[in-house]
Amino acid sequence: xxxxxxxxxxxxxxxxxxxxxxxxxxxxxxxxxxxxxxxxxxxxxxxxxxxxxxxxxxxxxxxxxxxxxxxxxxxxxxxxxxxxxxxxxxxxxxxxxxxxxxxxxxxxxxxxxxxxxxxxxxxxxxxxxxxxxxxxxxxxxxxxxxxxxxxxxxxxxxxxxxxx
Numbered sequence: 001x002x003x004x005x006x007x008x009x010x011x012x013x014x015x016x017x018x019x020x021x022x023x024x025x026x027x028x029x030x031x032x033x034x035x036x037x038x039x040x041x042x043x044x045x046x047x048x049x050x051x052x053x054x055x056x057x058x059x060x061x062x063x064x065x066x067x068x069x070x071x072x073x074x075x076x077x078x079x080x081x082x083x084x085x086x087x088x089x090x091x092x093x094x095x096x097x098x099x100x101x102x103x104x105x106x107x108x109x110x111x112x113x114x115x116x117x118x119x120x121x122x123x124x125x126x127x128x129x130x131x132x133x134x135x136x137x138x139x140x141x142x143x144x145x146x147x148x149x150x151x152x153x154x155x156x157x158x159x160x161x162x163x164x
Contacts (some may be wrong), residue, residue, distance in 0.1 A: 004098075004116065006045050008021045009038060010036075010038065012038065015038040015039060016039075017038070018034070018036060018037065018038050018039075018135045019036070019037040019039070020034065020036050021034070021035045021037075022031075022034050022039075022109070022129075025081065028087060032068055036069075045122070045143075045154075045164075047081075047084065047142065047143045047144050047145070047154075049142050050122050050141075050143030050145075050154055050156065051080070051141040051142050051156075052141075053122035053123075054122050054125050054141045054143070054156060054158060055139060055140075055141050057122070057123075057125070057127065058127055058131050058139050058141075058158075059139075061127055061132065062131060062132065065132055067132070069138070069139055070138045073108075073138070075106045075107045075108040076106070076112065076159050076161065077140045077141035077142065078106035078107070079099075079102040079103045079105070079106035079108050079159060080102075080140045080142035080144040080157045080158070080159050081157075082102040082105055082106060083095055083098060083099065083102045083114070083116070083142065083154055083157045084142035084143055084157045085142075085144055086098060086122040086146040086155070093158070094116055095116050095150075095155075096116060097158055099114050100111075110161060111127065111161075112159045112160060112161045113130055113159070113160045113161075114157065114158070114159050114160075115157070115158045115160070116155065116156070116157050116158075117152055117155075117156050118146065118154070118155055118156075119156060121154075122143070122152070122154070122156065125156050125158075128158070128160065130160055131160065138160070139159070139160050139161070140155050140158070140159045141156065141157065141158045141159070142156075142163075143155065143157070
C-alpha cells in the first residue's frame with residue numbers, strides 16, 4: 001500500500017473481482033511468488049447486444065470526427081450474422097473466405113470490408129481504421145459467444161460499406 005499507483009489500483013471502486021495467484025519456486029532457493037489481478041467481469045451479453053455495443057462504439061467514434069454513420073441495410077446485418085454463426089473461433093481467416101458466399105446468401109450485391117475478431121468483451125474490439133474514413137457510410141455487426149470449452153469469448157464480425 002506504500003506505492004501510490006498500487007494503492008490506487010487496489011482501492012479503485014470500478015473493480016468488482018480480484019484474483020490471487022500463489023506459486024512456490026520449483027527448485028533452488030525457496031521462494032514464494034504472489035500476484036493479484038483486479039478486474040470487472042464482462043456482462044453476459046446476447047449476440048444482438050454484443051453487436052449493438054460495437055456499433056454504438058463505432059457511431060460514437062465517427063461522431064467525434066463529425067462523420068455520420070447510417071445503420072446498414074438488413075441484408076448486410078444478415079450476412080454478418082451468417083458469418084458469426086458459422087465461425088470457428090480458431091480460424092477467423094477461414095471465416096473471411098466465406099464472406100462472398102454469406103453476402104450472396106443474404107442478398108447483398110455490393111462490396112464491403114470485413115473485420116473478424118475474437119474478444120472477451122465488446123470493448124476489446126479494435127475498430128478498423130477505415131471506420132473513420134469519410135467514405136464509410138454504413139456498418140453492420142454480429143456476434144456469437146464461444147463455448148468455454150473452446151476458449152470462451154465472442155466472435156465479432158463487422159462489415160463496413162463505403163459510399164459510391
